[in-house]
Amino acid sequence: MxxxxxxxxxxxxxxxxxxxxxxxxxxxxxxxxxxxxxxxxxxxxxxxxxxxxxxxxxxxxxxxxxxxxxxxxxxxxxxxxxxxxxxxxxxxxxxxxxxxxxxxxxxxxxxxxxxxxxxxxxxxxxxxxxxxxxxxxxxxxxxxxxxxxxVLLGRRSADEKVATFLLGWRERQVALKGLSDTVPLPMSRQDIADYLGLTIETVSRTFTKLERHGVIEIIHGGISLLDPARAEALAAA
Amino acid sequence: MxxxxxxxxxxxxxxxxxxxxxxxxxxxxxxxxxxxxxxxxxxxxxxxxxxxxxxxxxxxxxxxxxxxxxxxxxxxxxxxxxxxxxxxxxxxxxxxxxxxxxxxxxxxxxxxxxxxxxxxxxxxxxxxxxxxxxxxxxxxxxxxxxxxxxVLLGRRSADEKVATFLLGWRERQVALKGLSDTVPLPMSRQDIADYLGLTIETVSRTFTKLERHGVIEIIHGGISLLDPARAEALAAA
DNA sequence: AAAGCCAATTGACAGAGATCAAATCTGAGT
DNA sequence: ACTCAGATTTGATCTCTGTCAATTGGCTTT
Known part of the structure; x- marks a missing residue:
């Protein structure tokens, strides 16, 4: 561009x-x-x-x-x-x-x-x-x-990377617009992958996995954080 | 400690x-x-x-x-x-x-x-x-x-990481003590691994590989950079 | 010199994530 | 509504790096 x-x-x-x-x-x-x-x-x-x-x-x-x-x-x-x-x-x-x-x-x-x-x-x-x-x-x-x-790039697994990213991004949204479990993700999957040191496929699969496990729901233009506690647990590990 | x-x-x-x-x-x-x-x-x-x-x-x-x-x-x-x-x-x-x-x-x-x-x-x-x-x-x-x-942690291969590290470390030694192809490495292999987001085994194998290919020589307490040009090529890739 | 210890190397194997490929979804434009 | 392009998801397979385990090497202590 x-x-x-x-x-x-x-x-x-x-x-x-x-x-x-x-x-x-x-x-x-x-x-x-x-x-x-x-x-x-x-x-x-x-x-x-x-x-x-x-x-x-x-x-x-x-x-x-x-x-x-x-x-x-x-x-x-x-x-x-x-x-x-x-x-x-x-x-x-x-x-x-x-x-x-x-x-x-x-x-x-x-x-x-x-x-x-x-x-x-x-x-x-x-x-x-x-x-x-x-x-x-x-x-x-x-x-x-x-x-x-x-630390994230060098020492965390794909699951941890994605969970950490979602929580961190939500945190910034909260600071800007107030608390909400609906997290808008204006960037593409490729952007997320390039931020986390992963491929787009791995990011996509991890999103799907988190959704299957009831941690998030993938919605239009973002995600809904269904189980923040479980996400925190994944990110902390 | x-x-x-x-x-x-x-x-x-x-x-x-x-x-x-x-x-x-x-x-x-x-x-x-x-x-x-x-x-x-x-x-x-x-x-x-x-x-x-x-x-x-x-x-x-x-x-x-x-x-x-x-x-x-x-x-x-x-x-x-x-x-x-x-x-x-x-x-x-x-x-x-x-x-x-x-x-x-x-x-x-x-x-x-x-x-x-x-x-x-x-x-x-x-x-x-x-x-x-x-x-x-x-x-x-x-x-x-x-x-x-x-960038190194998220997007480079083990070979690139190690080559980049050796050149960067040499650069800092040069700035401190002047030019030399003998690069002292006071830190352990584990330290290098934890810096590059690798395991100690991968670092060790990569060192050995670089030595086999005539890029470096592993000497006591460091390495000798035999082929800086080839190392640069690996790091740039 | 022998013993002991820790760091480093090497080997065998496994697995997380990458790669390649195809299908599906989404949105803009007609 | 229909088409097309790009984004995303999903599947199949591969490979790089990690894991587990054993060996070697170097240094210190006795």
């Missing part, structure tokens, strides 16, 4: 009524700073499947996800893909040291981001250690998640 | 003649700051196999590795282990947001660290955004490495 039409809205938005105002990097800014901040960012929309940035690209922007889901992934020369994470509203992307993104990102369904040009954003941070501290916090949180995922 | 005797040297050391002065977090400090900084840290030695900190411990200190090698790992309830990285001189440990370490660390061979109590270190950072920026840089670098390792 290559990027097609990208709509840049002519500054018709304000941080003060931004849905993720409290969750994102912005949470470290006071009202006055926020007003200055909102001139730096632009809302940009991406359609389903569009690439927001690629691994080899020079980093020219930072991104704050406002709406939708993105897959973050790395490719091997022969085409094998590892999804290193899914980005949801509130996630901050673009941190790096090499000057290049070290993974690619594309939209799963429609996505809105708040895009910041690198240079002015860097200048804005300069004399706001609060913001820097917030960014550091996010980086460290991601690092911790990355290590958890290494 | 549980911690045994830990020697705390009575302040007989100075940052100015520290071997890793330029590489570590300290590189962001000027001479005056460094003089203040050296009162915060203490050199602490650990013997081979001793645990420096455990996953569930509250974080009370930050650590700067001065000498030696540490394995950083997470355990599953049933004892399966995933090594999430090896720490070498210059590496900075202890960053977290939960207030707890999110992995355990123990010494592989003798280790010396520069240990900082959390509170005074935090206060020292407070009005030194330079240092914070440096720490952020280190976190982001680690994050990038973590993502690379996810």
């Amino acid at each position: 290559k990027p097609s039409v990208v709509t840049i809205e002519p500054n018709g938005h304000f941080c003060s009524d931004c849905a993720i105002r409290g969750a994102a990097v912005c949470s470290s800014l006071d009202a006055a700073e926020l007003r200055e901040f909102e001139h730096l960012g632009r809302r940009v929309h991406f359609d389903s499947g569009e690439t927001v940035f690629s691994e080899e690209d020079m980093t020219t922007s930072f991104y704050n996800v406002l709406e939708g889901v993105m897959r973050l992934y790395k490719l091997l020369p022969d085409g094998r893909r590892q999804i290193v994470g899914f980005a949801l509203p509130g996630d901050f992307l673009g941190m790096n040291i090499s000057g290049r993104h070290n993974f690619s990102a594309d939209a799963i369904g429609a996505v809105t981001v708040c895009q910041f040009a690198k240079a002015p954003f860097g200048r804005f941070i300069e004399d706001r250690p609060q913001l820097l501290r917030r960014i550091n916090e996010l980086a460290i949180r991601e690092l911790s998640q990355a290590r958890d995922h290494m | 549980k911690p045994s005797v830990v020697t705390i040297e009575p302040n007989g050391h100075f940052c100015s003649d520290c071997a890793i002065r330029g590489a570590a977090v300290c590189s962001s400090l000027d001479a005056a700051e460094l003089r203040e900084f050296e009162h915060l840290g203490r050199r602490v030695h650990f013997d081979s196999g001793e645990t420096v900190f455990s996953e569930e411990d509250m974080t009370t200190s930050f650590y700067n590795v001065l000498e030696g090698v540490m394995r950083l790992y997470k355990l599953l309830p049933d004892g399966r282990r995933q090594i999430v990285g090896f720490a070498l001189p210059g590496d900075f440990l202890g960053m977290n947001i939960s207030g707890r370490h999110n992995f355990s660390a123990d010494a592989i061979g003798a280790v010396t660290v520069c240990q900082f109590a959390k509170a005074p270190f935090g206060r020292f950072i407070e009005d030194r955004p330079q240092l914070l920026r440096r720490i952020n840089e280190l976190a982001i670098r680690e994050l990038s490495q973590a993502r690379d390792h996810m």
